[in-house]
Amino acid sequence: MASPAGGEERRLSAPPPRPGLSHSAPPPIPASPAVPRTVRAARSLWLFSFAAGLAVLLGSLAARDSNLRRLRGVVADMAAGRDADSVGTAADIVFWGSIVALLLVTVLEAGVLAAVLGRRTWARWTLIPLLASHLLVLFLASAFLVPAGAAGSYVVMLWGAGVVLALAGLVLLFLPPAGTWLKGGRGRA
Numbered sequence: 001m002a003s004p005a006g007g008e009e010r011r012l013s014a015p016p017p018r019p020g021l022s023h024s025a026p027p028p029i030p031a032s033p034a035v036p037r038t039v040r041a042a043r044s045l046w047l048f049s050f051a052a053g054l055a056v057l058l059g060s061l062a063a064r065d066s067n068l069r070r071l072r073g074v075v076a077d078m079a080a081g082r083d084a085d086s087v088g089t090a091a092d093i094v095f096w097g098s099i100v101a102l103l104l105v106t107v108l109e110a111g112v113l114a115a116v117l118g119r120r121t122w123a124r125w126t127l128i129p130l131l132a133s134h135l136l137v138l139f140l141a142s143a144f145l146v147p148a149g150a151a152g153s154y155v156v157m158l159w160g161a162g163v164v165l166a167l168a169g170l171v172l173l174f175l176p177p178a179g180t181w182l183k184g185g186r187g188r189a
Contacts, residue, residue, distance in 0.1 A: 039181060057102060060155075096142050128170065
C-alpha cells in the first residue's frame with residue numbers, strides 16, 4: 001500500500017461479521033392489523049354525510065342572490081323601521097355566518113374522523129358531541145338557508161340524509177370489531 005503523507009502505513013480491516021439469522025427477533029416495524037369492515041363502512045358513511053352537507057352548502061352558494069333577497073325580507077320583517085343598508089348587512093352576516101358554521105362543524109367532524117382512523121380511541125367519543133352540535137347548527141341554519149318550495153325540501157332531505165348517514169357511521173364505530181381495532185392501537189396518545 002502507498003504511504004500517506006505522515007509516512008505510516010495503514011491497513012484496511014475487513015468489515016465485522018454479519019449476525020446470524022434468528023427467528024426470535026421481532027420485525028423492526030410492527031405490523032398493523034387490517035381495518036375492519038365496520039370501520040371501513042363507518043368511514044364511507046361519514047364521507048357520504050360530508051358530501052351531502054357540502055352539496056347543500058354549494059347549492060346555497062350558487063343560489064346566494066335569491067337566498068340573500070329572501071333573507072333581506074325576513075330581516076326587514078324582524079327589524080321594522082331599519083334602513084336598507086343595515087338590513088342588507090344583517091342578511092349578509094346571517095347568510096355567511098350560517099355557511100361558515102356548517103362548514104366549521106363539518107371540518108371538525110372530518111378531523112376527528114381522521115383521528116378515529118388513526119386509531120385514537122378518544123376520537124369516537126368526541127364525535128358524539130360534535131354530531132349533536134351539528135344538529136343544533138343545522139336547526140339554526142335551517143331558518144336562514146332553507147328556501148321556500150321544492151328547493152327547500154331538497155335541502156331538508158339532503159341534510160336529513162347527511163345526519164342519518166353520520167349517525168349510522170357513528171353507531172358502526174361503537175361495534176365490537178371497531179372497538180377491538182381501536183384498542184389495538186392503544187400505545188398511541
